[in-house]
Amino acid sequence: AQRVTQPEKLLSVFKGAPVELKCNYSYSGSPELFWYVQYSRQRLQLLLRHISRESIKGFTADLNKGETSFHLKKPFAQEEDSAMYYCAPINFNKFYFGSGTKLNVKP
Amino acid sequence: DVKVTQSSRYLVKRTGEKVFLECVQDMDHENMFWYRQDPGLGLRLIYFSYDVKMKEKGDIPEGYSVSREKKERFSLILESASTNQTSMYLCASSLGGAADTQYFGPGTRLTVL
Numbered sequence: 591a592q593r594v595t596q597p598e599k600l601l602s603v604f605k606g607a608p609v610e611l612k613c614n615y616s617y618s619g620s621p622e623l624f625w626y627v628q629y630s631r632q633r634l635q636l637l638l639r640h641i642s643r644e645s646i647k648g649f650t651a652d653l654n655k656g657e658t659s660f661h662l663k664k665p666f667a668q669e670e671d672s673a674m675y676y677c678a679p680i681n682f683n684k685f686y687f688g689s690g691t692k693l694n695v696k697p
Numbered sequence: 698d699v700k701v702t703q704s705s706r707y708l709v710k711r712t713g714e715k716v717f718l719e720c721v722q723d724m725d726h727e728n729m730f731w732y733r734q735d736p737g738l739g740l741r742l743i744y745f746s747y748d749v750k751m752k753e754k755g756d757i758p759e760g761y762s763v764s765r766e767k768k769e770r771f772s773l774i775l776e777s778a779s780t781n782q783t784s785m786y787l788c789a790s791s792l793g794g795a796a797d798t799q800y801f802g803p804g805t806r807l808t809v810l
Contacts, residue, residue: 599737622796634740634787634801676739685795686756687732689739 596677596688603667604696611662611691613677621679623660628674667695701802703788709808716775718805720788728794729771734785778809
């Protein structure tokens with residue numbers, strides 16, 4: 591059974607357009623919720639963590655416990671946001687990463 | 698800044714060879730992890746370790762083993778490499794367990810011929 595679903599493999603938007611990267615998870619409990627990002631030729635790094643409630647590089651993520659979703663949003667995409675994004679809902683003994691969404695922001 | 702380093706960026710091995718991938722972190726983190734990263738599959742956990750000499754299986758431990766003799770070093774071993782182990786291997790460490798921010802190494806791209 592797929593535990594973390596990122597339904598879009600590739601998402602292309604124009605610069606300045608809103609962007610939403612979807613993430614759904616299928617296990618119970620109250621996992622810590624993370625989004626990690628990998629820019630071209632860089633290592634995977636934390637983008638944001640739900641518990642800190644910070645907005646990083648203009649991105650926010652909304653937790654919907656009823657739907658067990660943790661979608662990543664940005665109102666105005668920038669070209670430098672082009673990267674691979676991974677959702678990771680993590681419990682103590684269940685830590686699965688999604689398969690990733692490649693975001694391409696076109697000029 | 699946390700620094701996680703991996704011994705090789707690129708590695709080419711032959712089927713049946715024993716392969717060692719080394720990972721070192723310099724921030725005194727208790728927890729270390731090995732993942733493999735494949736297109737369309739994301740990151741899959743192979744093994745993790747919460748302490749020296751401790752190890753736990755992840756989702757896909759078959760064909761792999763690990764060693765953690767020192768806190769800062771976590772090794773991934775492929776006892777007999779096979780072509781289906783061709784992949785990108787990522788090491789990570791964290792202070793407070795898996796549910797804490799993980800810091801990743803640059804990755805080792807392993808090709809098994």
